[in-house]
Amino acid sequence: MIENRKAVVIGSGPAGLAAALKLDSLGVKDVLILEREKETGGILRQCIHDGFGLERFGESMSGPEYAARLCNDGRDRGIECLTDASVMEVRKDRTLTVASGGGLLEYRADAIIVAAGCRERSRGAIMIPGERPAGVFTAGTAQAYMNLYNRMPGRNVVILGSGDIGLIMARRLTLEGAKVIAVFEIQDNPNGLERNIVQCLDDYSIPLHLSHTVTEIHGKERVEGVTVSAVDSSMKPVPGSEKFYPCDTLILSVGLIPDNTILEKAGVELDPRTGGAVVDEHFMTSVPGIFSAGNVLHVHDLADFASLEAESAAESAALFIGGKLDTGRNVKVTAGKGIGHTVPERVSGSAPFSISFRVTEQGRDVTVVAEQDGSELGRRRYPLAIPSQMLTLPVKGVSGSGEVEVRIL
């Protein structure tokens, strides 16, 4: 039997919860959230550090508190959330098959918002050679071990990659009595927020070595050490620069990738640069009525930004349900000089919107413009533009059908 719903939200992290709340406040009352874990909150549950909510609530709190605010609000409003429910398939006609404790469930929704988050790149993804002992963890796995299951991942730790979760875990491990020997980053500038370099590494005298990477893992049963090499400007290891670091644990914080296996099956067009769906300014994918927001669309720097984006997607989904979403156009947005990728990748309406993008190289006093057929839709100057930071450019509505190009002046 197929159950009909006005809207289904996949995922109950910062994006999914915010989307469901927004739909509810816009009068879409028949919302169902699907969560594959046993509890709601997504990755926020294990992010016990401070610093969430500054953008959205104007105060600093931990991840579980941020999640609880959204969850409690949803519970008070009677928004239904099914936990322990994995979405197996999403189809073009907006029907879904869900595996739950109660068996297989079938739903049909007027709109679907996919807010399923991202996954961590693993050892396999970056192909570190060597033996395969225990003691190699992604930063998020180590975080779950410590913060959810009360297990210490190791005692003498090397961290590869300077992503924020890796930096947060350097501090967390140190506070709990482990020795964090060093953090190595293959690029020549750190990946995480500068504030996390200061309060997670510098405060605890943990060295950060840029332009270095792990080139071999040693150990039979358990990690016994890693070989670290300097890399040249093309990120190739420099022969002769190898140095052995004894350790029992290697933690990887080497990037996040959106998880879009479900959407791929639905025939949704994906953007190889973001790993997420190709969306228009309404956050609607190439399949009408299927929306995408948060880290499943493109990886955000802050949970707050994922929530805010999901709220925009929910506004569009509510309009779509009411048959009022402006989708008359099909204008491409292209990433020009110095721009890695943009979200959205196309524009369907005529109203002003915002373009999110990342630059390909670091620069100071960078001016970015968006142009269509020689006329400027938006321009903004950024005092500092770094690839690890997502930037936004507000633009006027488009006219005609010519491509919109975003580029550095």
Next chain:
Amino acid sequence: MRKNYTCIICPRSCALEAEIEDGKLLSVKGNGCRRGAEWLSSEITDPRRTISSSVSVRGGVREIVSVRLTAPVPCDMIFPIMAEIRKVSVKAPVAIGDVVIHDVLSTGSDVIATSCVLANDE
């Protein structure tokens, strides 16, 4: 003396350029907001941080509950406070905001629970 700092108040991580004389802040450049200047004057004389950790739970559906400090504490108090946090355990049920240690080591900061843990029999 000129010294560079990174503001840690918010994720913008403003690069601050401070002019300091005899341990006193004379001027600051680069702060995106007022809080940056306030943070820097405290950072020079009395650097403070907040920390998060977890505490054992007795009789709960989970082994531990996440906790944090309610106010920043002097940096040299962080490890002594961690030792206090390691000593205590709480009885389920635990609710968000429950005070786990009041005024920890007389710093004026409380250790509070940041998630809830139901009791085993609930």
